[in-house]
Amino acid sequence: xxxxxxxxxxxxxxxxxxxxxxxxxxxxxxxxxxxxxxxxxxxxxxxxxxxxxxxxxxxxxxxxxxxxxxxxxxxxxxxxxxxxxxxxxxxxxxxxxxxxxxxxxxxxxxxxxxxxxxxxxxxxxxxxxxxxxxxxxxxxxxxxxxxxxxxxxxxxxxxxxxxxxxxxxxxxxxxxxxxxxxxxxxxxxxxxxxxxxxxxxxxxxxxxxxxxxxxxxxxxxxxxxxxxxxxxxxxxxxxxxxxxxxxxxxxxxxxxxxxxxxxxxxxxxxxxxxxxxxxxxxxxxxxxxxxx
Amino acid sequence: xxxxxxxxxxxxxxxxxxxxxxxxxxxxxxxxxxxxxxxxxxxxxxxxxxxxxxxxxxxxxxxxxxxxxxxxxxxxxxxxxxxxxxxxxxxxxxxxxxxxxxxxxxxxxxxxxxxxxxxxxxxxxxxxxxxxxxxxx
Ligand SMILES: [Fe+2]
Numbered sequence: 001x002x003x004x005x006x007x008x009x010x011x012x013x014x015x016x017x018x019x020x021x022x023x024x025x026x027x028x029x030x031x032x033x034x035x036x037x038x039x040x041x042x043x044x045x046x047x048x049x050x051x052x053x054x055x056x057x058x059x060x061x062x063x064x065x066x067x068x069x070x071x072x073x074x075x076x077x078x079x080x081x082x083x084x085x086x087x088x089x090x091x092x093x094x095x096x097x098x099x100x101x102x103x104x105x106x107x108x109x110x111x112x113x114x115x116x117x118x119x120x121x122x123x124x125x126x127x128x129x130x131x132x133x134x135x136x137x138x139x140x141x142x143x144x145x146x147x148x149x150x151x152x153x154x155x156x157x158x159x160x161x162x163x164x165x166x167x168x169x170x171x172x173x174x175x176x177x178x179x180x181x182x183x184x185x186x187x188x189x190x191x192x193x194x195x196x197x198x199x200x201x202x203x204x205x206x207x208x209x210x211x212x213x214x215x216x217x218x219x220x221x222x223x224x225x226x227x228x229x230x231x232x233x234x235x236x237x238x239x240x241x242x243x244x245x246x247x248x249x250x251x252x253x254x255x256x257x258x259x260x261x262x263x264x265x266x267x268x269x270x271x272x273x274x275x276x277x278x279x280x281x282x283x284x285x286x287x288x289x290x291x292x
Numbered sequence: 293x294x295x296x297x298x299x300x301x302x303x304x305x306x307x308x309x310x311x312x313x314x315x316x317x318x319x320x321x322x323x324x325x326x327x328x329x330x331x332x333x334x335x336x337x338x339x340x341x342x343x344x345x346x347x348x349x350x351x352x353x354x355x356x357x358x359x360x361x362x363x364x365x366x367x368x369x370x371x372x373x374x375x376x377x378x379x380x381x382x383x384x385x386x387x388x389x390x391x392x393x394x395x396x397x398x399x400x401x402x403x404x405x406x407x408x409x410x411x412x413x414x415x416x417x418x419x420x421x422x423x424x425x426x427x428x429x
Contacts, residue, residue, distance in 0.1 A: 257414065260415060270408065
């Protein structure tokens with residue numbers, strides 16, 4: 001059994017485990033949530049996990065915003081988001097029109113109020129466990145649309161560097177992912193083999209490509225789930241050989257006070273959550289920095 | 293059409309030449325409905341105190357604001373110079389930062405941005421080589 005096969009099937013996802021904290025009342029916001037030890041270990045070993053939204057309504061809201069804006073830009077009628085996304089290629093946009101559509105959609109989506117906050121809230125328990133309550137989020141969410149047969153896909157790569165190793169990437173499909181309609185990821189062990197190949201002089205790039213193809217774990221995911229992966233992992237999206245269009249969002253979170261890569265704050269990230277302790281400390285500093 | 297001073301950053305001129313900085317700040321002025329009417333830059337010795345810009349502002353020029361290349365220009369002394377930023381805003385000047393695409397037009401906005409700027413100050417103080425915002429050359 002190779003390294004990738006040793007993982008549980010990644011169509012599986014989890015709900016974070018809640019523990020009662022503070023006053024013992026789980027209904028108040030003193031509720032303390034952590035990843036279960038099993039999944040924490042799994043994340044440590046593989047570098048990724050698939051988690052269900054704890055607030056599914058919020059992910060539906062995100063999908064609804066994109067659906068509404070996409071219909072508006074294309075000026076088409078469609079009552080069903082699932083069918084609209086899956087059959088998007090039937091609109092027959094050429095490469096240039098598709099690019100214009102995507103650029104406009106990303107801009108309009110990111111102008112909608114609080115989209116990053118909504119995504120953060122939807123997966124708050126998982127994100128709190130991974131990055132903590134002091135969190136920053138990428139300012140602009142990417143939207144990727146991959147029509148069947150589209151060969152313009154990025155080769156296998158890792159995000160860090162230039163991103164920081166202290167970031168987690170959230171990959172959020174808007175439709176069901178199966179076969180080549182999903183994302184493929186190399187776990188920590190395969191990624192470190194890949195690093196060895198690419199650090200050779202000259203880099204063994206052909207071997208790396210074979211490794212990525214052989215060890216990439218294709219992820220089967222449903223809408224409402226998100227993939228959380230460490231920026232040190234290699235990943236790629238295969239050419240979509242299915243008959244439906246793949247729609248996904250990606251964005252990055254990190255702890256506010258952990259090391260940054262080439263992308264800092266506030267040029268690329270913005271604060272999405274602050275711990276009570278940070279609020280107190282910053283409030284105190286503000287009194288002397290900004291006297292009234 | 294608004295008019296702005298452009299404040300270039302001699303602390304990173306090895307990476308970004310003055311000509312590049314003019315282009316970048318000029319675009320930021322355009323994006324904010326204005327044009328650059330004058331440019332200046334601190335010497336190496338005055339980066340921390342912004343003495344050159346302070347003396348220009350004491351003349352109370354009839355401009356709408358200042359376009360800086362980046363936020364780090366307020367951190368050369370080791371801490372974020374909130375005092376000078378407030379002084380600019382209290383005198384009715386807008387302050388724009390090209391690298392961060394960040395515009396502060398009113399003192400109220402500074403209150404809202406305070407936490408972000410405080411985090412920026414913290415990171416700049418770490419002098420992390422991987423944080424370009426904290427790099428001088
Ligand atoms: Fe990537």
